[in-house]
Amino acid sequence: MESAAAKIVDLRQLLAERFPTAARPARQTCATGLAGLDETLGGGLPLGALTEIVRPAAGAGAGLLLHALVEQAALRRSRLALVDGRDAFDPDDFDNATLRALLWVRCRSADMAVKAADWLLRDGNLPLAVLDLTLNPPAELRRIPISTWHRLARAAEARGLACLALTPQPLVASAVARLELVHRFALPALAERRGQLTAALCWHWLRRREALSPESGKVVAFAAA
Amino acid sequence: MSLDSPAEAEVVARRPANGAAYAVLALPDFALQCALRALPERVDPDTALYALSDDEDDQVLALTAAAARRGVEAGMRTPQALARCAELSFLHRSGPQEAVVSEALLQAAATVTPFFEATTPGVVTLDLTHRPAAAGAADWASALVAQLAALGLQARLGQAAHPDLARRAAEQRADLWSVPEAAQVPALPEILAGWGIGTAEEFLALDRQEIGLRLGPAGLAVWDALAGRQPRALRYVPAPEVYREISEWEHGIETLEPLLFVLRRQLEQLSARVRASWRLIRSLHLRLRLERGVGPERTLTLAAPSAEVDLLFRVAHGWLDTVRTEAPLRACEIEAEPAAPQDLQPGLFEPALRDPHSFHETLSRLAALAGDDCVGVPQRPETHRPNRFVLEPPRFFEEDRDGRRPLLPAETRFSCGLALRRLRPPVAAEVSIEAQVLREVRSRPEHSGWIRQSCGPWRLSGDWWEHGRTWGWEEWDIELANGTLLRLAAWQDQWWVIGEYD
Numbered sequence: 001m002e003s004a005a006a007k008i009v010d011l012r013q014l015l016a017e018r019f020p021t022a023a024r025p026a027r028q029t030c031a032t033g034l035a036g037l038d039e040t041l042g043g044g045l046p047l048g049a050l051t052e053i054v055r056p057a058a059g060a061g062a063g064l065l066l067h068a069l070v071e072q073a074a075l076r077r078s079r080l081a082l083v084d085g086r087d088a089f090d091p092d093d094f095d096n097a098t099l100r101a102l103l104w105v106r107c108r109s110a111d112m113a114v115k116a117a118d119w120l121l122r123d124g125n126l127p128l129a130v131l132d133l134t135l136n137p138p139a140e141l142r143r144i145p146i147s148t149w150h151r152l153a154r155a156a157e158a159r160g161l162a163c164l165a166l167t168p169q170p171l172v173a174s175a176v177a178r179l180e181l182v183h184r185f186a187l188p189a190l191a192e193r194r195g196q197l198t199a200a201l202c203w204h205w206l207r208r209r210e211a212l213s214p215e216s217g218k219v220v221a222f223a224a225a
Numbered sequence: 226m227s228l229d230s231p232a233e234a235e236v237v238a239r240r241p242a243n244g245a246a247y248a249v250l251a252l253p254d255f256a257l258q259c260a261l262r263a264l265p266e267r268v269d270p271d272t273a274l275y276a277l278s279d280d281e282d283d284q285v286l287a288l289t290a291a292a293a294r295r296g297v298e299a300g301m302r303t304p305q306a307l308a309r310c311a312e313l314s315f316l317h318r319s320g321p322q323e324a325v326v327s328e329a330l331l332q333a334a335a336t337v338t339p340f341f342e343a344t345t346p347g348v349v350t351l352d353l354t355h356r357p358a359a360a361g362a363a364d365w366a367s368a369l370v371a372q373l374a375a376l377g378l379q380a381r382l383g384q385a386a387h388p389d390l391a392r393r394a395a396e397q398r399a400d401l402w403s404v405p406e407a408a409q410v411p412a413l414p415e416i417l418a419g420w421g422i423g424t425a426e427e428f429l430a431l432d433r434q435e436i437g438l439r440l441g442p443a444g445l446a447v448w449d450a451l452a453g454r455q456p457r458a459l460r461y462v463p464a465p466e467v468y469r470e471i472s473e474w475e476h477g478i479e480t481l482e483p484l485l486f487v488l489r490r491q492l493e494q495l496s497a498r499v500r501a502s503w504r505l506i507r508s509l510h511l512r513l514r515l516e517r518g519v520g521p522e523r524t525l526t527l528a529a530p531s532a533e534v535d536l537l538f539r540v541a542h543g544w545l546d547t548v549r550t551e552a553p554l555r556a557c558e559i560e561a562e563p564a565a566p567q568d569l570q571p572g573l574f575e576p577a578l579r580d581p582h583s584f585h586e587t588l589s590r591l592a593a594l595a596g597d598d599c600v601g602v603p604q605r606p607e608t609h610r611p612n613r614f615v616l617e618p619p620r621f622f623e624e625d626r627d628g629r630r631p632l633l634p635a636e637t638r639f640s641c642g643l644a645l646r647r648l649r650p651p652v653a654a655e656v657s658i659e660a661q662v663l664r665e666v667r668s669r670p671e672h673s674g675w676i677r678q679s680c681g682p683w684r685l686s687g688d689w690w691e692h693g694r695t696w697g698w699e700e701w702d703i704e705l706a707n708g709t710l711l712r713l714a715a716w717q718d719q720w721w722v723i724g725e726y727d
Contacts, residue, residue: 055727058671058709063644063727079621088646090724091603091614099603103619105591106599116591123587125578125621134727135646187678187704190642190726197643 030128030162033072034065036201041177045128045162050153052165052175054206055134060181061201062134062166067093068198069130069164074101081105081126085113086135110140114148117163121152124159131165141171149174170206178207248351248384250334250369251395252326255347257287258378259323260316267377278303278315288313326378331462332501333372337365339503342388342459348395350388352459388457389450406446413447416440425451464502468495468561477516477553481545487557488545489538495561496532505530507564511541513548514556521548528585530564536582543589578621588619611685612647643726645712651721656713663703666713672722674705682715702726 029044038044045051055062066082066089073080079101082089087106091099103126107113110133117131133141153174156163165172172178183202252258257277261268268275276288276297285301295310306313323346330349334341340352366382373380383394407413422428429452437445470491478484499506507530513520525540541559578584591600601616654668663679666672681701699715700723710726 057707058725058727059643061643061727063646063725067644087599087649088724089603090612090645090647091605092611093644094605096604099605102602104601104603104616105595106616107595112594115594119587119590119594123580123583125580125584125587135725184708185643185710185726186708187680187702187710190680190702190710192641194640194642 028160031076032069033076034068034198034201036199037065037203040179040203040205045164046176047162048157048160049176050149050156050163050165050172050174052167052170052172052178053203054167054170054178054180056168056180057184059185061183061185061197062132062181064194064198065181065201066130066132066166067194069128070094070102071098073128074098077101078128079103079126081120081129083107083113083117083120083129083131085110085131085133088132088135110136110144114144114152118148118152118155121155121159121161121163124161127161129156129161129163131163133171134166134168136168138169141167141169144171146173175207176209178205179203180206246352246354246386247388247391248337248353248366248382249344249388249391249395250330250349250351250373250380250382251392252330252347252373252378252380253396254287255326256318256323257289257316258347259326260319261289262326262377263316263319263322270379274310274313276303276306276313276315278317280317329376329378330373333369335502336372337369339464340459340461343462344388344392348392350392350459352461353384387452388459390452406443406450409443410440410447413440413444464504464563466563468498468563469558470494471556471558473514473556474554477555479553484545484554484557485538485542488541488559489534491557491559492534492537492541495559496534496537499561499563500532502563503566504563505532505566506537506561508562509537509541510560510562511544512558512560513550513554514558515550515552516555517552518550520550520554528581530566531582539586543586581621584619584621643710645724646727647724648722651714651723654713654720654722656715656720663701663713666703666705666711666720666722668722671709672705672711672725674707674709677704677706679703681713 028047029038029041030047031038031044041051053062053065070080070082071094074097081103083105085107087108089104089106091104105113105116105120107116113131113133113136117129120126120129149172152163165175170178181201181203183200185197185200189197254277257275260277261270261273261275270289270291272291273289274292274295276292277286278284279286283303285297285299285303285306287299288297288306292306292310292313295313297306297309297313301309303315327343327346330347331341331343334349334351338351338353342350342352344350366384370380370382381395381397383391383396385391385394410416417423417428422431429448431448433445433448433452436448440447472487472491474487478487495506506527508524508526510522510524512522523544525544527536527540531537588600598616602619603614604617605614652668652672654666654672656663656667657665663676665675679701680703682699683701685698685700697716701713701715703711703713705711712723712726714721714723
């Protein structure tokens, strides 16, 4: 017996074939500069949508990913907003020229961070907003209503911005893409070059709501993994 | 000189090959026009018989066209003038009217360009080289003259490449002897008559070098003056440095709504006045006066200069919402600091802020939510101490405007190891040590456990000049049994968890 998810997939494909003009155009992406992540996401973080990267345990490389995003934003002469859920960002790793590309919002709770992210997405001036909730206690995160995530997604969609949420567990109901960091670094990694560590980051898909078919450019639906 | 009818107010243009860089707006017989405006009823100079007389010398200074047709001339004594025209009426100069007309003339000039000179009473010189592109219609000259005609003033406007040439065009003084330099060559009239030269145009058609050979430096000075080659810097009428609006009330205002109504009107007036001088508003200073006591005041700076009333109102409203006073308000005063419009040329490939004002408001909201010292661009001061930074207000708009995005080094500051996620403040911990090896850490649940590996200590110096504090700070990198990587610090037998590596 077919699962409900499979039936939904079949239905979407049928609709896309019967009404090709009604298919949504390919979603544009915002390249992060991290080759592995951009390739996995099909070009970069999707614009006008939420992307979620889950860090199930400390040492998986979420901080490394965040630092790489800041570096790449500066190198590409773009700007980045970091909504820091537990005020954990360490500027010591950067020089002032790189830091000038960053707007840092130091929050003390998940609730405060989500509000700040909402205002930044509605403002629409900075092309990429990163919401870092990896160090927030699970009790705080559970109090965030699902409707809040949908509101953030609508705000990102209205402004055509990219929003990346870093979470300790799957949380963002409205994310079009959800990845999980699977690598676990050990103590010797502290002596390795950061470029190698960043290249060693790896993830697998937890959920992908939509993707481009490379041949036809049609929207192809995927079931949850 | 006689006044023509208003219908003959004209634009006299003398356009040399290099274009009209200057224009002069002149009111012929300025004093007479002002005196006529002081009459209780408006008169037509083409039919009314009036003359302006000098109180001291009892001479006719200026007269209307109608009086000129009756044979009256400037310079006649008043009895002589009356003998020519018995119906002639005499007027005296009106100081107040001259002040009003001068102000109207300057305001009219300001609608064309923000750079103009009050050359003499009744004469304004406009610098068209700095005329804003947004100043509009090509027929501005006719519109300007018509604007003054609507006020009952006859104006002439001359345009030329040089201010003095433009003035002579406006005053219709194209004759050869209209320049003061001509008086330096006494024999010039006879010489030029012998050459068959009678007008300034004919004189200027001669070769300058030949003029110099035959008439010497004095002749060259006359030629240069007529050709407008002598430089003259205009003394611009300075625009106001501050624009101010004040509203006062008999009865005190106790709620916000009536204050907002008054505020909106004041901002509309300020915006109109600032726009009229081709400028925008950089900041607003609001000052509230109370029935008793000192009232609050605040300077509100805009992210980018603007004269949009809605934006100014939103910014002012945002502050007024937070104001609480102990007494009713009696007055509201607003000062607007003007600024020149800024041309923003964003880079083709570099994203600029779409809406600086909206961004400024968002920053204010974020600061209200998280704290003034919790939003900004982090910058590291000149120190080697860890975890030292300041948060500066973002200058994204100014960096975009000035093209001041910094060049970047090829390598970042640290190129090794994982990123440290700091705990602010650090969390106290207890560490068990056996044979100088860290064994166990006890702190929060996620930071507690047996220590699988450790590296350290790395000693950091405190304030070296304080005895007993040097090299007292120890840091350790540890890996717990569950794989969590932490940085611990020890100071005088007290341990903290500084952060997680991730």
